Amino acid sequence: xxxxxxxxxxxxxxxxxxxxxxxxxxxxxxxxxxxxxxxxxxxxxxxxxxxxxxxxxxxxxxxxxxxxxxxxxxxxxxxxxxxxxxxxxxxxxxxxxxxxxxxxxxxxxxxxxxxxxxxxxxxxxxxxxxxxxxxxxxxxxxxxxxxxxxxxxxxxxxxxxxxxxxxxxxxxxxxxxxxxxxxxxxxxxxxxxxxxxxxxxxxxxxxxxxxxxxxxxxxxxxxxxxxxxxxxxxxxxxxxxxxxxxxxxxxxxxxxxxxxxxxxxxxxxxxxxxxxxxxxxxxxxxxxxxxxxxxxxxxxxxxxxxxxxxxxxxxxxxxxxxxxxxxxxxxxxxxxxxxxxxxxxxxxxxxxxxxxxxxxxxxxxxxxxxxxxxxxxxxxxxxxxxxxxxxxxxxxxxxxxxxxxxxxxxxxxxxxxxxxxxxxxxxxxxxxxxxxxxxxxxxxxxxxxxxxxxxxxxxxxxxxxxxxxxxxxxxxxxxxxxxxxxxxxxxxxxxxxxxxxxxxxxxxxxxxxxxxxxxxxxxxxxxxxxxxxxxxxxxxxxxxxxxxxxxxxxxxxxxxxxxxxxxxxxxxxxxxxxxxxxxxxxxxxxxxxxxxxxxxxxxxxxxxxxxxxxxxxxxxxxxxxxxxxxxxxxxxxxxxxxxxxxxxxxxxxxxxxxxxxxxxxxxxxxxxxxxxxxxxxxxxxxxxxxxxxxx
Amino acid sequence: xxxxxxxxxxxxxxxxxxxxxxxxxxxxxxxxxxxxxxxxxxxxxxxxxxxxxxxxxxxxxxxxxxxxxxxxxxxxxxxxxxxxxxx
Numbered sequence: 001x002x003x004x005x006x007x008x009x010x011x012x013x014x015x016x017x018x019x020x021x022x023x024x025x026x027x028x029x030x031x032x033x034x035x036x037x038x039x040x041x042x043x044x045x046x047x048x049x050x051x052x053x054x055x056x057x058x059x060x061x062x063x064x065x066x067x068x069x070x071x072x073x074x075x076x077x078x079x080x081x082x083x084x085x086x087x088x089x090x091x092x093x094x095x096x097x098x099x100x101x102x103x104x105x106x107x108x109x110x111x112x113x114x115x116x117x118x119x120x121x122x123x124x125x126x127x128x129x130x131x132x133x134x135x136x137x138x139x140x141x142x143x144x145x146x147x148x149x150x151x152x153x154x155x156x157x158x159x160x161x162x163x164x165x166x167x168x169x170x171x172x173x174x175x176x177x178x179x180x181x182x183x184x185x186x187x188x189x190x191x192x193x194x195x196x197x198x199x200x201x202x203x204x205x206x207x208x209x210x211x212x213x214x215x216x217x218x219x220x221x222x223x224x225x226x227x228x229x230x231x232x233x234x235x236x237x238x239x240x241x242x243x244x245x246x247x248x249x250x251x252x253x254x255x256x257x258x259x260x261x262x263x264x265x266x267x268x269x270x271x272x273x274x275x276x277x278x279x280x281x282x283x284x285x286x287x288x289x290x291x292x293x294x295x296x297x298x299x300x301x302x303x304x305x306x307x308x309x310x311x312x313x314x315x316x317x318x319x320x321x322x323x324x325x326x327x328x329x330x331x332x333x334x335x336x337x338x339x340x341x342x343x344x345x346x347x348x349x350x351x352x353x354x355x356x357x358x359x360x361x362x363x364x365x366x367x368x369x370x371x372x373x374x375x376x377x378x379x380x381x382x383x384x385x386x387x388x389x390x391x392x393x394x395x396x397x398x399x400x401x402x403x404x405x406x407x408x409x410x411x412x413x414x415x416x417x418x419x420x421x422x423x424x425x426x427x428x429x430x431x432x433x434x435x436x437x438x439x440x441x442x443x444x445x446x447x448x449x450x451x452x453x454x455x456x457x458x459x460x461x462x463x464x465x466x467x468x469x470x471x472x473x474x475x476x477x478x479x480x481x482x483x484x485x486x487x488x489x490x491x492x493x494x495x496x497x498x499x500x501x502x503x504x505x506x507x508x509x510x511x512x513x514x515x516x517x518x519x520x521x522x523x524x525x526x527x528x529x530x531x532x533x534x535x536x537x538x539x540x541x542x543x544x545x546x547x548x549x550x551x552x553x554x555x556x557x558x559x560x561x562x563x564x565x566x567x568x569x570x571x572x573x574x575x576x577x578x579x580x581x582x583x584x585x586x587x588x589x590x591x592x593x594x595x596x597x598x599x600x601x602x603x604x605x606x607x608x609x610x611x612x613x614x615x616x617x618x619x620x621x622x623x624x625x626x627x628x629x630x631x632x633x634x635x636x637x638x639x640x641x642x643x644x645x646x647x648x649x650x651x652x653x654x655x656x657x658x659x660x661x662x663x664x665x666x667x668x669x670x671x672x673x674x675x676x677x678x679x680x681x682x683x684x685x686x687x688x689x690x691x692x693x694x695x
Numbered sequence: 696x697x698x699x700x701x702x703x704x705x706x707x708x709x710x711x712x713x714x715x716x717x718x719x720x721x722x723x724x725x726x727x728x729x730x731x732x733x734x735x736x737x738x739x740x741x742x743x744x745x746x747x748x749x750x751x752x753x754x755x756x757x758x759x760x761x762x763x764x765x766x767x768x769x770x771x772x773x774x775x776x777x778x779x780x781x782x
Contacts, residue, residue, distance in 0.1 A: 367735070
């Protein structure tokens with residue numbers, strides 16, 4: 001298999017990727033020079049996205065392979081360090097790169113559930129799964145379930161669960177690809193989705209895992225550089241310290257002090273805020289009043305209200321000196337009036353909720369589980385801890401991540417590789433909270449209190465592009481910006497940081513390229529997982545075990561294409577909310593896989609029926625709870641112990657564990673061969689050992 | 696395949712190490728998370744302690760847990776003669 005030693009292969013890779021990084025830096029400098037020469041931003045955006053995708057395609061084509069082991073597990077010779085980088089890129093999705101800092105900006109301490117959950121899960125990967133899966137050493141996660149529990153049923157449930165959670169997750173990624181492509185090139189969203197899809201396919205189509213691994217390493221380098229540069233710059237701007245992770249503690253103190261001033265109506269700034277909040281309070285009450293009247297009066301009330309608006313517009317037009325702007329506004333009010341009771345309820349509920357959010361005081365950034373009373377606080381704490389646990393266990397159960405530990409040369413390297421994985425992920429995740437605080441400081445001190453006639457240029461630029469990301473409206477008509485007058489969408493934070501920090505457009509392009517790298521790399525890993533589950537587990541292991549190598553690979557590649565196109569099609573329909581899709585994937589994986597995988601290694605007595613019962617109970621409970629409580633499905637049953645649907649895994653996991661234990665104890669102990677298999681995975685090397693590794 | 700006493704000892708040691716490290720993981724994540732509001736008054740580098748832990752401290756602990764496990768287990772493999780040959 002390996003024709004050269006790991007050490008010399010490692011040295012060779014280091015050389016390649018150093019050249020590559022140097023080349024990339026030179027490319028960024030070239031773009032910067034072009035910008036200075038006056039090349040328009042749109043062209044620069046095209047160059048950035050085009051060049052990086054071509055680069056990934058180049059690596060993908062160079063890595064093309066017809067060897068089964070190379071296609072499925074990159075020939076099992078990826079050194080720990082490089083596997084760590086590839087896992088980092090595989091792991092960090094569009095949600096981490098673009099969404100995370102924004103979530104932290106909007107929800108302060110409570111948003112840190114994502115930071116904790118998406119890093120701490122690697123402890124479980126390292127301690128409970130990675131070394132054992134590497135020793136087992138086949139191709140997919142259902143492979144392990146099939147061998148450990150025997151028969152096609154555990155394998156089939158594994159295939160179903162792997163496809164379900166990977167597909168849910170991949171839709172969120174392709175959505176991110178479409179968003180970035182359309183924002184930076186001006187293409188339609190759906191065109192952007194398919195253009196991005198082409199980018200995904202060139203990486204994985206010809207070379208499978210081998211190609212995906214080497215492009216992911218390249219993508220990691222781009223995404224981490226793109227994330228760090230603007231944050232370091234912003235940190236220097238506000239603190240004079242180029243290490244934002246250390247410096248932002250004192251910025252957080254200033255933010256907290258500022259929050260207190262803005263919440264205190266006896267200070268001049270606080271009084272202005274209170275004034276704006278009072279206006280929102282009135283709006284909220286007006287909307288709630290209309291809702292109540294609608295409930296009482298029904299369609300008749302709706303018709304009466306509409307009549308009033310029509311009358312008002314007519315009266316206005318009848319005046320000889322009517323202001324044309326006022327007439328237009330009155331006509332618009334008539335045209336926008338909800339058509340029926342259902343639409344009216346939805347529109348007014350939304351208006352009431354929006355105004356209510358603005359009518360309350362600012363939540364303190366560093367305060368955990370803020371709430372009006374103990375009950376509200378406990379509810380938040382419960383959901384915070386539940387979400388952390390679901391994300392952690394889900395991390396240790398997502399097949400596209402676990403699969404990566406099949407690719408290292410040995411158990412020893414697999415252990416080291418989890419360390420490198422978390423280290424590379426940690427670099428981004430401990431920067432995101434710093435970015436959120438630095439951006440908040442900027443908004444609270446520089447934007448709040450500035451005059452509407454001289455808004456900072458990044459504010460007007462982003463407000464012109466997308467109102468959901470950035471909008472400021474002078475609610476109390478004093479010409480000065482108050483905090484309650486600003487609406488910020490989470491994704492803005494990362495996308496606008498270069499402009500907030502006053503960096504040239506070239507850095508904005510770099511950030512876009514980084515976001516694209518994050519989304520593409522995760523999508524690649526996920527699509528490959530789905531296609532492999534279908535081609536390897538379903539076709540080769542269950543339908544046609546005698547299939548020739550060329551046929552297996554042809555089928556795998558064909559399926560990759562079909563799955564990718566189907567995923568892109570589903571994405572172009574824009575289903576659901578991205579953060580929920582991502583969270584759902586983790587809860588599903590945690591419930592379906594984790595109990596059967598971990599107990600499979602640590603409890604010899606676990607058997608086939610236990611696995612079948614545990615996996616179906618876990619998955620079933622999790623899916624049932626999501627279906628019953630997530631508003632998208634329209635059932636809206638009451639929550640269990642106030643747990644939000646995103647953390648459905650908190651019920652699925654115990655169901656899975658109980659299922660495995662009960663099912664196993666009720667039926668006969670597994671055979672001698674299976675118990676030998678367990679011993680085999682527990683020891684990196686045993687004398688007289690059986691062999692499970694697939695070449 | 697027959698496991699010797701030595702093999703069983705290796706597995707026991709592995710289980711003990713895994714258990715201790717999981718306990719550390721649990722404390723920095725869930726115990727501190729649960730007590731977050733009560734620990735709010737402690738300050739470290741300008742951060743309230745629970746915020747610092749959730750944003751940085753726990754993450755550093757996770758990295759160290761995994762590093763220590765890899766280091767200790769690779770050594771334990773050698774000690775008990777269950778290490779892999781050099782490729």
